[in-house]
Amino acid sequence: MPDLQQWRALCGRYTVAKAYMEDSLAKITVFAPVDDVFTYNPDYRALDQKETLSHVVDTQVVEISQGKKWDKTTLVRSTINSGYIYVTQFENNPGNFSYFANAGMLCNHFSNQWGIISGDQYLYKICTPIGHRPYPGTALSFIRDDDNVIFEERQYNNRDLSELRDILNRVPDIALVIFGSSAWNGFHTFFLPTNNAFAKVIDRNRIDREVLLAHVTGMNRVLFTWPWMYDGGMHYYPSIWFSSNIIEDNFKLRLVMRNITDRRTGKYDLYAVSEVYERYSHFLRGSVWAKILVPNIPVQNGVVHIIDTVLGIVSETIDMQLMANPKTTTLMRYINTIGQIVRNYFSASGGLVTFFAPWNEAFERIPEQIERRLLRDRIWLEQILKLHIVPAKELTSDEITNETIINTVDNMRQLYFIRGEWPINNITYYVIGGGIKTAIMMENVACTNGIIHYIERVLGVPYQSLWEILRNETKLQRSYEMLNNLQLRYALDPWQVLTPEQNFTFFVPTNEAWDKVSPALRSRMNDGHHWLALQYVYKRHILQGQALMYTDLRERTYVMMNDEKVVIRRRGRYFELFWPRGNRVARVIEGGEIAGINGYMHMIDNVLIYEPDLRAYGCRAQPNGLILLITLLFLLLKPGIGWPINIFHFALIQR
Known part of the structure; x- marks a missing residue:
């Protein structure tokens, strides 16, 4: 096959992989990356033999070729190297399905024959990287593993998970039943915070059982980054409850993945987001965004994603969030220009507010002459910043409709909203203020004194004619x-x-x-x-x-x-x-x-x-024509005048 030459060359380098590919009697299913995967991911060409065998399943996955809806969204199958592979089905529209093997999307690529069957063997093409090599153990053993030798050949390790290991040791029931559950009890998606993530939490006593459970999806909900982002990243999965040996879904705290693209480089960062729409226990309304540092590590009871922020728990004010965010350095420079006039709203004693915070890119789009005036005119700058503040309200995206109108701090101008949906299932919220319409890029970021929505333009500051x-x-x-x-x-x-x-x-x-x-x-x-x-x-x-x-x-x-x-x-x-x-x-x-x-x-x-x-304007041409006609008659009837020359001269004057 012309689009599987790189995969063929990779398998030809290893004895075991080559033997499986040449054995016509082996009942296997192969998920083979097409050449484009190797082109856009050059490090994929350096896969070792164990990582290569992670693409080969030791059974026949016939369900993919049947073209009907599965009873379970995710199938779990064993690979040749004693790991697991998770095959996920999505229904695009009735009778039309998409499939993923771990993070790899199955595709037809050049031909419509995207599932090739040869005797007892199945070959499926994938057009995105399948993910990291599976870890031979559960999520708990991944966290507790102190044998560094096992991570030598892998692209990930657990050296930054010592804080999480200590916390799980203090709650053995959750550690064993949830994080250490066997495949028979169900599969989960685990978000594991690093040591730096726990260092951001001001009050460490707030990290309890419920916070740990906020990092685990419900039973049999296993999704990797690519399938989760497939139809706009709107797969909201509930977190998990565990009480009295009963495991159930917790719909009060939902988990979702989002991606934010850097417009200048074209690269995007993946985030795990915990959404709380109603206050319960010590969880506040809003979202906590955690950047995914290492995605897609398959384990025996699900998949692990390593993140840089503790989900669910909120311990920072709006002012602290803005100071710590590298994307709002320009905004803080503008806020510091006018001193405490606006900054008091963002402190802990300022009361609840909703703040629409422009990113650095928003200020970069302002024309130079407008920006000079903005920095020079402090009264206008204060009005602009106050236009972004909604007092005494925690406005989350679930309250936004096309009819939503709210007042700002200056009590003069209002904010209007649009709930856009393009494509289907990908909802984008827009805010209009001071004549400027901008999209909300990161919504519902929770703080102890309100909500932050990050926007891509500065409200009230024009940038176009x-x-x-x-x-x-x-x-x-x-x-x-x-x-x-x-x-x-x-x-x-x-x-x-x-x-x-x-x-x-x-x-x-x-x-x-x-x-x-x-x-x-x-x-x-x-x-x-x-x-x-x-x-x-x-x-x-x-x-x-x-x-x-x-x-x-x-x-x-x-x-x-x-x-x-x-x-x-x-x-x-x-x-x-x-x-x-x-x-x-x-x-x-x-x-x-x-x-x-x-x-x-x-x-x-x-x-x-x-x-x-x-x-x-058409009537203005009529008097000119009338004057021309009268003049011509006058010149023709007046004796002794060289009328051809004068008529020509008059026509030039009129023209």
Whole structure:
């Protein structure tokens, strides 16, 4: 097979592996990595014989080729080198399944024949690394093993698990029944904190039985990193209860894996996240994110992932979390610039708050001239930082809907939210504040005095011109296509910004607003002969020389860019535009404010347009034609004038 040449060469180097591959009578199942796995993971070519034999199962795994749903999500099979391999099935849609062998995804690669059967042997291709070599023992023996010789040929060890070993020695029932359970009692996923993880815990007395159980998934829930992240990482698995020799699922504390990608390098970090939505015992609401240091170590009773933070337990304030996070160094520099004005909210005595914390990348996206102004204007900087703080509330993602609106510390501007779902099962939450929309990258990070949501942009700080916003906003593509043919676009995308005459307030119609306009009027406006009329209509929606936020709107009459008067009035909780001459009304969509470096845009649900707009600029050509006709008649009838020359001269002047 052309896509298994690297696997063939690897097996050819070892006697036992080669013998199994050549023995036609051996009843085995082989999970063979395709050549791409070796290309993108060069260290895979250096697998020793025992690691190579971890890809070979000593029985026939016929369930994969049957194409039907299994009774159990995960099958457990023994490998040639006395380890275990876990085969997981996911149902993408009815009758369509995906399969994983440990962390390796089974694929068809070049052909549809992704399960090759030869007599009593099965060969399945995998297109992601299968994971580390299995450890020949349980999770408990992995933690307690003090024989360093056994880890000499492996890519992992247990030298940083001495603290966990001491804690498990003080709770022998959990150590033996859960961490040391045999395969007959069930399989689990174990998250093992290192010594540095325990060093982060301020009050060590809070680490008890329940905290240890928060690091173990329920029975027969074994998932490696790749299958867990397969459909967006939304496999929430309950942790485990253990009391009176009864093992059951604990749905109050759920476990999930997430990945955060570094935009500059393209590499991503894997995190184990414990989610608590209701306070119970000494667990607080929110999430604890722990970076996975060593993933995918198969053991005899499940799989082990070594992490750098103790899950479940929260002992740091918001201020301590931000200071310790290397991704918020720029944010702390801005906070320290204005002193204790904002920082008091993050201390233990500041009360409960929800803080939307921008990453370093968020500040790097701000244009240089805007950033200079932000550092120089402390009043504006204070307003911007207060826009990210929600007082007296622990706002977690389970409370966020598309209708959620909350007040911030400054009591002027509000935050709006969008619960996006793309692709299916991959839910992304967005927050809109000060005209800036940003995604929440790490949500529900729990602190002793509130919740932190890490975001990828700074709320209230523009970074694009109004024209760039139009080009990138999905809801405004109809307006963008029309403005693309108008000279007005150059005013919306100036080369120099932050000057008063280049500030605009643009009430831009959405795609749905243009659908309300009659098709005949819309088509004539875009037929190529009425661009000046269309520009006149858009100028009716633009206020020049003023950049008005949503909170700056007042009930008054404004003179728009085309010198017409438009009234802004309040109707209930909403503002609306009223154009008296055309008797048209357009409501300002709440949460539709977008900030640009040269003004603000507000989405509206209707267009201030009517039929006579087609003659707004077209009528100017009629007087010129009439004057030309009268002049020609005058020159023809007046005697003694060289009328051909004068007519030609007059035509040049008119042109």
